[in-house]
Amino acid sequence: MAFNSLADFFAMGGYGFYVWLSYGISFLVLAVLIINTLTKRKKILKTVTQRIAREERIKKAKNRKDTL
Known part of the structure; x- marks a missing residue:
């Protein structure tokens, strides 16, 4: 061991x-x-999840026939 005691080790x-x-x-x-x-x-990851959900909602809305 390079140091004689633990105190010497901490004193460096x-x-x-x-x-x-x-x-x-x-x-x-x-x-x-x-x-x-x-x-x-x-x-x-939260932002990506929100964007994917938004894109899916938009896609579903475009596929609906009773939209304005």
Whole structure:
């Protein structure tokens, strides 16, 4: 093991704050990207579903004979 104790591991030779801050920011950015991607995907799927339903309604309305 490169470190004598767990405290030395977290201290990282005096650079622990910067190392762990970098890890924290990286994981935060990745989490935001994942959440943003999932949110946009859900929104896009909803929009596509609504468009398909709208097109089907229009198609049915055109096929009806009792329309104005």
